[in-house]
Amino acid sequence: xxxxxxxxxxxxxMVAFSCASTSLDMVDEASDTDADGDSDGDADGDSDGDSDGDYCEDDPCDAHASCTNLxxxxxxxxxxxxxxDGLDCDDLDECTxxxxxxxxxxxxxxxxxxxxxxxxxxxxxxxxxxxxxVDECTDxxxxxxxxxxxxxxxxxxxxxxxxxxxxDGxxxxEIPPEVTIDLTPPTGTLTSDDPYWASKGYRxxxxxxxxxxxxEWFINQPSSGTLSARVYNSSGTLLASGTSVSGxxxxxxxxxxxxxxxxxxxxxxxxxxxxxxTTAIFxxxxxxxxxxxxxxxxxxxxxxxxxxxxYPTSDNSWAPFIRVVAVP
Numbered sequence: 001x002x003x004x005x006x007x008x009x010x011x012x013x014m015v016a017f018s019c020a021s022t023s024l025d026m027v028d029e030a031s032d033t034d035a036d037g038d039s040d041g042d043a044d045g046d047s048d049g050d051s052d053g054d055y056c057e058d059d060p061c062d063a064h065a066s067c068t069n070l071x072x073x074x075x076x077x078x079x080x081x082x083x084x085d086g087l088d089c090d091d092l093d094e095c096t097x098x099x100x101x102x103x104x105x106x107x108x109x110x111x112x113x114x115x116x117x118x119x120x121x122x123x124x125x126x127x128x129x130x131x132x133x134v135d136e137c138t139d140x141x142x143x144x145x146x147x148x149x150x151x152x153x154x155x156x157x158x159x160x161x162x163x164x165x166x167x168d169g170x171x172x173x174e175i176p177p178e179v180t181i182d183l184t185p186p187t188g189t190l191t192s193d194d195p196y197w198a199s200k201g202y203r204x205x206x207x208x209x210x211x212x213x214x215x216e217w218f219i220n221q222p223s224s225g226t227l228s229a230r231v232y233n234s235s236g237t238l239l240a241s242g243t244s245v246s247g248x249x250x251x252x253x254x255x256x257x258x259x260x261x262x263x264x265x266x267x268x269x270x271x272x273x274x275x276x277x278t279t280a281i282f283x284x285x286x287x288x289x290x291x292x293x294x295x296x297x298x299x300x301x302x303x304x305x306x307x308x309x310x311y312p313t314s315d316n317s318w319a320p321f322i323r324v325v326a327v328p
Contacts, residue, residue: 123155188288201271221247225276
């Protein structure tokens with residue numbers, strides 16, 4: 001009888017345990033179901049685990065940045081041409097940072113808000129990213145004088161005055177033509193070659209003002225000596241000296257450049273200094289007609305042969321052939 005009672009009690013206990021387990025399972029299932037009817041634990045009906053809301057909706061980023069929603073947060077990234085953390089963005093100066101792509105050598109970079117501009121420099125043409133040289137000469141956009149030649153250069157041009165003209169190329173003026181005035185007397189006997197003192201010259205009185213640029217002397221000058229032109233006033237004072245010219249043992253015209261203005265109506269002596277006078281050989285005229293006139297340039301021309309004509313030296317006689325190169 002006792003064992004029957006024990007079996008009965010055990011049966012009742014098992015039934016009670018089974019009912020309790022069923023009740024707990026129902027409670028667990030109820031707890032796994034949230035307000036939106038799913039089992040992800042949020043309230044917006046999806047399964048991403050975030051709360052309801054667009055994090056970028058209120059524009060949390062800088063005005064020059066873009067916003068991206070992430071799980072439970074957002075990300076701000078500065079726009080191109082701007083730099084920073086996205087919440088604060090500053091303009092990026094591509095010109096100073098040298099991150100622009102303007103033509104490296106022929107364009108100027110100008111920074112703008114969020115970007116930059118490229119402009120070709122003067123003398124070049126293009127979009128600023130690539131600039132090509134402008135040929136101002138071909139395009140006739142140069143400012144050379146009409147009497148100058150235009151030469152294109154990289155980014156510019158050069159102007160050079162044409163032959164017979166002088167100036168900076170932008171303005172050219174005509175160079176007055178040179179004249180060569182022969183001071184040889186018109187008559188007289190041409191003697192044979194003889195040694196001669198080279199310090200003699202011609203006394204002249206210009207009838208017009210002449211800008212002298214050279215004196216030329218026909219002589220056989222030894223290679224051991226040099227020549228240089230001289231200009232004296234009527235009192236024998238040296239006024240100007242010319243460039244020194246070396247001899248070549250050849251009878252020819254030797255030129256000594258000399259710059260001096262011969263004023264109309266003034267009297268001058270034109271001569272040469274010769275470092276090897278005693279060995280120089282030349283031809284000269286004896287008993288020429290003097291004084292004489294040379295075209296419209298000189299009047300009262302005479303050789304320095306009178307006894308009272310004591311300069312450059314006291315030994316005065318006929319000078320060799322001399323020519324004056326001048327601009328009237």
